[in-house]
Amino acid sequence: MTSESTLFSNRWLPILLVAPFMLLIVLFFYVPIFQAFYWSFFLEQPFGGGSIFVGLDNFARVLSDREFWQAGWRTIVFMVTASSLAVLIPLILAVAADRKIRLSLPARNVLVWPKGVAGASIGVVFAFVFNPFVGILAPLNKAFPGIWAPGIDGTDAFITLIAAHVWGGIPFNFVILLAGLQSIPRTMHQAAAMDGAGPWRRIFDVQLPLIMPQLFLTLVLEFTESVTSAFALIDTITHGGPGGATTLLVYKIYKDGFSGYDLSGASTQTAILMVFVILLTAAQFLFLGRRINYER
Amino acid sequence: MKISILAAAVALMAGACSAQAANIEFWYGNTGPVETAIKAQCDAFNAAQTQHKVTCVGQGSYEVSMQKAIAAYRAKNHPVLIQFFDAGTLDLMLSNAVVPVQEILPDVKWDNYIAGARAYYETSGGKLFAQPYNASTLLFYTNKTELEKAGITQTPTTWEEVIDAARKLKAAGHACPFVTDGDTWRVLEQFSARHGLPIASRHNGYDGLDAEYVFNTTFVAKHLQNLVDWRKEGLVKLNADTKAGNYTAAFNAGECAMMEGSSGSYAASTKAFDGKYQLTVNMAPMYKGYERHNTLVGGASIYVMKGHDQAEVDGAKAFLDFLRKPEQQMAFTAATGYVPVTNDVLDAINKSGDAKAAKYATAAIGIESMNQPPTADSRGIRLGFYVQFREIFMEETQKAFGGQQTMQVSLDNAKKRGDELLRRFEQTYKGVKLP
Numbered sequence: 001m002t003s004e005s006t007l008f009s010n011r012w013l014p015i016l017l018v019a020p021f022m023l024l025i026v027l028f029f030y031v032p033i034f035q036a037f038y039w040s041f042f043l044e045q046p047f048g049g050g051s052i053f054v055g056l057d058n059f060a061r062v063l064s065d066r067e068f069w070q071a072g073w074r075t076i077v078f079m080v081t082a083s084s085l086a087v088l089i090p091l092i093l094a095v096a097a098d099r100k101i102r103l104s105l106p107a108r109n110v111l112v113w114p115k116g117v118a119g120a121s122i123g124v125v126f127a128f129v130f131n132p133f134v135g136i137l138a139p140l141n142k143a144f145p146g147i148w149a150p151g152i153d154g155t156d157a158f159i160t161l162i163a164a165h166v167w168g169g170i171p172f173n174f175v176i177l178l179a180g181l182q183s184i185p186r187t188m189h190q191a192a193a194m195d196g197a198g199p200w201r202r203i204f205d206v207q208l209p210l211i212m213p214q215l216f217l218t219l220v221l222e223f224t225e226s227v228t229s230a231f232a233l234i235d236t237i238t239h240g241g242p243g244g245a246t247t248l249l250v251y252k253i254y255k256d257g258f259s260g261y262d263l264s265g266a267s268t269q270t271a272i273l274m275v276f277v278i279l280l281t282a283a284q285f286l287f288l289g290r291r292i293n294y295e296r
Numbered sequence: 297m298k299i300s301i302l303a304a305a306v307a308l309m310a311g312a313c314s315a316q317a318a319n320i321e322f323w324y325g326n327t328g329p330v331e332t333a334i335k336a337q338c339d340a341f342n343a344a345q346t347q348h349k350v351t352c353v354g355q356g357s358y359e360v361s362m363q364k365a366i367a368a369y370r371a372k373n374h375p376v377l378i379q380f381f382d383a384g385t386l387d388l389m390l391s392n393a394v395v396p397v398q399e400i401l402p403d404v405k406w407d408n409y410i411a412g413a414r415a416y417y418e419t420s421g422g423k424l425f426a427q428p429y430n431a432s433t434l435l436f437y438t439n440k441t442e443l444e445k446a447g448i449t450q451t452p453t454t455w456e457e458v459i460d461a462a463r464k465l466k467a468a469g470h471a472c473p474f475v476t477d478g479d480t481w482r483v484l485e486q487f488s489a490r491h492g493l494p495i496a497s498r499h500n501g502y503d504g505l506d507a508e509y510v511f512n513t514t515f516v517a518k519h520l521q522n523l524v525d526w527r528k529e530g531l532v533k534l535n536a537d538t539k540a541g542n543y544t545a546a547f548n549a550g551e552c553a554m555m556e557g558s559s560g561s562y563a564a565s566t567k568a569f570d571g572k573y574q575l576t577v578n579m580a581p582m583y584k585g586y587e588r589h590n591t592l593v594g595g596a597s598i599y600v601m602k603g604h605d606q607a608e609v610d611g612a613k614a615f616l617d618f619l620r621k622p623e624q625q626m627a628f629t630a631a632t633g634y635v636p637v638t639n640d641v642l643d644a645i646n647k648s649g650d651a652k653a654a655k656y657a658t659a660a661i662g663i664e665s666m667n668q669p670p671t672a673d674s675r676g677i678r679l680g681f682y683v684q685f686r687e688i689f690m691e692e693t694q695k696a697f698g699g700q701q702t703m704q705v706s707l708d709n710a711k712k713r714g715d716e717l718l719r720r721f722e723q724t725y726k727g728v729k730l731p
Contacts, residue, residue, distance in 0.1 A: 043720070043723055043724045044724075045391070045392075045724055045725070046366050046387065046391065047366055047369050047370070047391040047392065047393040048369065048370045049391075049392045049393070050392075050725075052723070052724070052726065054723075061720075065716075067713070131541070132536075133539045133541075134539075149536065150536075151534075151535065151536020151537070151541070152534070152536050152537070152694075152697065152698050153698060154698065154700070240691075241690075241691065241694060242536065242694045242695075242697075242698055243691055243692070243694035243695035243697075243698055243700060244691040244694075244695070247691075255684075255687065256684070258359075258363045259359050259363070259683055259684060259687060260681055260683065260684030260687075260717075261366065261387060261681060261683070261684070262681065262684065262720070265720075
């Protein structure tokens, strides 16, 4: 408290400064979330005008719905595969870039640009890139007709989504991981090399342990983001199809709420999904975060 | 999170709407040539009189328009006139957010509307809930030029003939003989109606909210299995099988030779075919041995929303009156291919001397198709949360087309999931009687 009061002479000023942001958070996060929890105990008529308290009926309905569990399972598969790839690939790139360091400054700047591309735009581009007739896999389709059909085959559509997500995740994770690698003192490499450690050994015994904080950060961000941010990609590339194969929970919630007018069911699923994400992040901090040594 | 999108939508609505007296808003969902025609009607209305001014707002699609209307209605920023599509009929009837047009405009001769159009939108007491606007129905389109190249001179009228023609086209090296998107409206609703098959019990829900889906036990199941088999044989293609990625685009580009499509696509097809191919439109094909019944009126109609003052309601009435005028309906039909569904407009077309003209081609065939002998199950669809059911049906049948499960399993699943929707709808509107 004392250090803050030396910075701000008026004690209301800091509150005033964060107020606009807090207001936005309350308006666009806490209020809707509260509403979602509230609606999850009611059967809500789409146009308003009548809602019936149903207790835990909505939860019972959602939790006994096969579609919900399937969407949940797809969400987990997507989360695990897409976010591990979205960390692994930048890690490889960063380790490679760290060795030849001269271009790293411009590279860092150029490579981060895709981070500024909205998910929906990535989706539109990837829909073209993976189009079975004009995309990069079109020659493969010419040779073996029907081998790549994201519009018919659910697995192909899922792969397209993962590729788009990983591509979008590379820049940010690359910058974070490269920064971690760069902060490892040269002397450590030199000492390891003098002890006879080859490049591979140095990666596994020196570099990776020392960038654990960065790896942890990217993993936590990726895991939580892959649950929610897949929406833009799904909405532009697959629309949840074919046959629901790419309907992750976020997309199912949108579909149920907005085209099914099932405000109660969508709210219930939102509540469940949010609790899941919170638990997941907490678990990561509990089980992974503790083991990480932030001291150098 | 999705909820924040809802909040954002509500916030946007709050800023976007204005409600001055005699200044009314009309929301629609169409795009492309249809949107152009709608805008032209709005401009014409504003030019024809000075008392009222209508602002027409395009929302990009029927679904989005409905989503926004729900958000806007809850925020009390909704327009007085809104176009909704066929699938949302029961949701709106029970929404308590709209006033039946026939109540607001009691003096209009509503029996001027053809029976097929009335049946879809009227209450059990015979009151029209909405004014049919861009009415359409399912038609069968062929690329006559391509068919003739393959030696087919007679346009097929039955499914058996369609498939014969498809085999000939395939033998002649055509990559895409028949195309459909497998849309619920096309393969389930219009098919069931014209073959006299029920989709759900209680006459598709007209007799009560306790209806259950039955389509998985009717001849539709056989037809859909046929589509799967024909696709394997290379005769039928789906959206994703075409280069264009969309069935109408594929047909319009000449990639596919035959399609089942809405009369509303007619304008785009004639424009695309101009100078390249010859187009034919006919009633949708039947299976041999089945008597032909009417096809359903599709497209959308205009609803008057509650909660507006008298000046706005007057403006809305004036705009609805304007849209019903024969010359307006004729111009709209000529520009879009949507079907006029009032008898006086059909008379006016016949008298105009243009009756045989290409621009009115869909009017004659569409009306003929909707005027076939009706059954109690071909009146329409009065089922709750039907918009979502359409998606469930698509999702499940896509699995069958993709080879993951048989069509019968898909249909049984769709019935099961659909019945869950109906039961939830019944519970949501507990104690509410069908109007």
